Amino acid sequence: MSNKITIENLSIIFGKNKSKAIKMIKDGISKDEILSKTECNVAVRNVNLTIQQGEIYVVMGLSGSGKSTLLRSINRLIDPTVGKVFVDDLEITKMNDKELLNIRRKELSMVFQHFGLLPHRSVMSNVAFGLELQGQGKVQRNKHAIETIDMVGLKGYEDQKVGELSGGMQQRVGLARGLANNPEVLLMDEAFSALDPLIRAQMQDELLLLQEKMKKTIVFITHDLEEAIKLGDRIAIMKDGEVVQIGTPEEIVTNPANDYVESFVEKVDRSRISTASSIMFSKPKMARLSKDGPSLVLKTMRESGLKVLPVVRTNRTFLGFIHIEDVVKLKNEGLNTIESAIKESVMCVAPDTLIQDMLPLLSKTNHDIPVVDESNFLLGVVSPTSLIAETTGKNKVEINSIIQKAIDL
Amino acid sequence: MILGEYIEDGINWLTKNFSGVFDGISSVVGTLVSGIEAFWLWTPFYIVIALFTALAFWKAGKSTALFTLLGLVYIYFAGFWDETMQTLALVLASAIMALAMGIPLGIWSAKNKTVHKIIRPILDFMQTMPAFVYLIPAVLFFGLGTVPGAFATIIFAMPPVVRLTTLGILQVPEDIVEATTAFGATPKQLLFKVQIPLAMPTILAGINQTIMMALSMVVIASMIGAKGLGVIVLQGISQLKIGLGFESGLAVVLLAIILDRITQSLGKKKG
Numbered sequence: 001m002s003n004k005i006t007i008e009n010l011s012i013i014f015g016k017n018k019s020k021a022i023k024m025i026k027d028g029i030s031k032d033e034i035l036s037k038t039e040c041n042v043a044v045r046n047v048n049l050t051i052q053q054g055e056i057y058v059v060m061g062l063s064g065s066g067k068s069t070l071l072r073s074i075n076r077l078i079d080p081t082v083g084k085v086f087v088d089d090l091e092i093t094k095m096n097d098k099e100l101l102n103i104r105r106k107e108l109s110m111v112f113q114h115f116g117l118l119p120h121r122s123v124m125s126n127v128a129f130g131l132e133l134q135g136q137g138k139v140q141r142n143k144h145a146i147e148t149i150d151m152v153g154l155k156g157y158e159d160q161k162v163g164e165l166s167g168g169m170q171q172r173v174g175l176a177r178g179l180a181n182n183p184e185v186l187l188m189d190e191a192f193s194a195l196d197p198l199i200r201a202q203m204q205d206e207l208l209l210l211q212e213k214m215k216k217t218i219v220f221i222t223h224d225l226e227e228a229i230k231l232g233d234r235i236a237i238m239k240d241g242e243v244v245q246i247g248t249p250e251e252i253v254t255n256p257a258n259d260y261v262e263s264f265v266e267k268v269d270r271s272r273i274s275t276a277s278s279i280m281f282s283k284p285k286m287a288r289l290s291k292d293g294p295s296l297v298l299k300t301m302r303e304s305g306l307k308v309l310p311v312v313r314t315n316r317t318f319l320g321f322i323h324i325e326d327v328v329k330l331k332n333e334g335l336n337t338i339e340s341a342i343k344e345s346v347m348c349v350a351p352d353t354l355i356q357d358m359l360p361l362l363s364k365t366n367h368d369i370p371v372v373d374e375s376n377f378l379l380g381v382v383s384p385t386s387l388i389a390e391t392t393g394k395n396k397v398e399i400n401s402i403i404q405k406a407i408d409l
Numbered sequence: 410m411i412l413g414e415y416i417e418d419g420i421n422w423l424t425k426n427f428s429g430v431f432d433g434i435s436s437v438v439g440t441l442v443s444g445i446e447a448f449w450l451w452t453p454f455y456i457v458i459a460l461f462t463a464l465a466f467w468k469a470g471k472s473t474a475l476f477t478l479l480g481l482v483y484i485y486f487a488g489f490w491d492e493t494m495q496t497l498a499l500v501l502a503s504a505i506m507a508l509a510m511g512i513p514l515g516i517w518s519a520k521n522k523t524v525h526k527i528i529r530p531i532l533d534f535m536q537t538m539p540a541f542v543y544l545i546p547a548v549l550f551f552g553l554g555t556v557p558g559a560f561a562t563i564i565f566a567m568p569p570v571v572r573l574t575t576l577g578i579l580q581v582p583e584d585i586v587e588a589t590t591a592f593g594a595t596p597k598q599l600l601f602k603v604q605i606p607l608a609m610p611t612i613l614a615g616i617n618q619t620i621m622m623a624l625s626m627v628v629i630a631s632m633i634g635a636k637g638l639g640v641i642v643l644q645g646i647s648q649l650k651i652g653l654g655f656e657s658g659l660a661v662v663l664l665a666i667i668l669d670r671i672t673q674s675l676g677k678k679k680g
């Protein structure tokens with residue numbers, strides 16, 4: 001993958017005495033102190049990041065953390081105070097008016113929280129607006145507009161005035177307007193924040209579906225972690241103008257860099273983000289088909305206290321499970337291979353299976369759930385206890401005491 | 410009256426050294442007024458009445474159309490037709506000039522903070538001045554007659570349209586302006602495709618006010634020799650002809666209501 005957008009040492013300061021504020025940033029002085037000493041508001045502070053071609057890059061943070069300002073530096077609706085912004089190899093921060101106009105028209109589209117549509121115009125002419133600004137003729141631009149209107153599910157609404165549509169519909173128009181000029185980058189500033197929860201979730205799903213087909217580079221601003229996790233390939237978290245952590249949703253949730261990030265993460269339903277690979281035990285006890293006979297397997301089981309073991313080939317290809325009763329039987333019969341006792345029909349999961357999707361399996365199985373890759377390589381196992389521990393947020397000791405209490409009742 | 414002498418000297422100097430400018434203004438305004446006046450006087454009265462009634466019906470609906478019809482018929486039979494057409498011509502000519510200067514000025518003031526800062530106090534000052542004060546410089550520069558009347562009217566009627574044009578453009582929501590810029594609009598595209606269309610209702614309110622102020626000024630401008638209904642009103646007052654004063658006054662009121670209704674309805678859809 002190649003870098004689509006690169007931001008280098010970007011700082012954006014609002015106020016008069018910028019040079020003094022820049023110096024204070026270099027000296028590591030805090031936003032509040034800079035504000036009180038120079039009356040300058042440091043909206044973005046020394047940000048470095050790269051956004052890859054085709055990814056959904058989410059920027060998240062509390063209100064006032066500088067997300068919108070950062071986003072607007074990409075199409076230079078706001079000029080950076082220091083630093084550089086590149087789209088591909090083009091340095092946005094160096095462009096003259098004409099180049100800037102051109103890249104805004106052709107490559108960078110934007111979708112806004114409050115839509116920013118033209119209320120006196122129809123859906124069609126709003127969607128075609130970007131093309132109209134480029135100077136395209138009416139017939140041609142309406143043809144493009146119709147296609148995009150279909151794409152966002154607004155077929156039949158072409159001639160309605162946008163002021164007459166619901167919020168969700170208006171944002172579809174906003175999205176269609178952004179897509180109509182077939183840009184490479186889509187900048188979305190809290191695009192779904194003004195919608196009610198149901199419509200919002202629906203729009204998120206549709207954006208993901210569209211993205212599968214389009215493979216645009218999307219920079220998505222939100223202050224909602226659930227949304228960030230659902231949409232983001234990667235997430236950057238901002239605080240007081242700084243980027244405090246960048247990572248995949250899973251990295252952010254399992255490994256918050258500081259208390260600020262942690263405070264976001266706490267509120268999240270972990271089963272919707274964590275995957276099998278993050279809670280699996282990657283060095284389980286195993287029975288190797290060609291090497292371990294019944295006696296050895298029985299020994300391993302006794303030593304580890306397990307009644308069931310996964311069976312693998314020497315190259316760790318998963319074959320199935322073997323139960324202690326069957327091993328005892330084999331031993332009594334004097335056989336020296338365990339092959340005949342392998343239970344093959346077991347439920348496996350992939351490493352990126354969400355924990356919420358593994359929970360139903362607990363109703364069918366009471367032993368470990370194997371995690372395998374496409375070639376059936378056994379990556380590890382997830383025990384029912386750790387599955388419950390992860391979803392409830394309780395540790396094993398607490399779970400055991402709950403079980404104990406239940407038995408005592 | 411030493412101050413008066415200084416001012417007189419100043420004005421004399423201006424008229425002497427800038428006579429070309431004043432002659433230019435004079436001939437432009439004069440031609441415009443007499444052209445429009447000639448048109449209204451040349452058109453037969455019944456066609457004028459039909460035209461206005463139709464316009465009122467098309468834009469403002471039945472009741473305004475009926476009012477327009479009755480009002481104009483009264484004016485005709487009361488014997489004020491020519492004077493009314495002269496007044497109308499002067500109003501239209503002055504309003505056209507006031508709008509032609511006022512709307513661009515309003516746009517400029519919306520786009521440029523410095524211009525805004527300079528223009529606003531001037532407009533405030535202009536609106537606190539009584540109408541007939543405007544007659545003084547008009548007479549000083551242009552003497553007596555229709556042209557100074559039109560000049561005073563243009564200046565007097567301009568503030569509302571400047572003010573409301575600026576207001577309308579500044580009222581366009583910031584997020585719409587931002588979105589338009591983000592999609593690569595030039596400042597000109599932003600102005601003509603977004604700001605002016607969205608400011609239109611407010612600008613039209615300004616146009617309506619300017620026309621109404623022009624009418625009130627045109628009547629007063631009879632004091633310095635402008636033709637029209639004002640002359641008769643003045644006659645009625647100065648010669649204590651109460652009946653004449655009342656009848657001509659009524660004609661002014663009717664004309665005012667007709668113009669107001671029709672210009673107000675311009676921005677709205679028929680309904």
Ligand SMILES: Nc1ncnc2c1ncn2[C@@H]1O[C@H](COP(=O)(O)OP(=O)(O)OP(=O)(O)O)[C@@H](O)[C@H]1O
Nearest residue numbers: 014041042043062063064065066067068069070223
């Ligand atoms: N035009 C401006 N002039 C002065 N200060 C500004 C301007 N725009 C933003 N700021 C300040 O910069 C900081 C960052 O603002 P920004 O809008 O980027 O935050 P945000 O993370 O998008 O917040 P929100 O979630 O509320 O949209 C804030 O302190 C804000 O007050």
Ligand SMILES: [Mg+2]
Nearest residue numbers: 067068069189
């Ligand atoms: Mg914001």
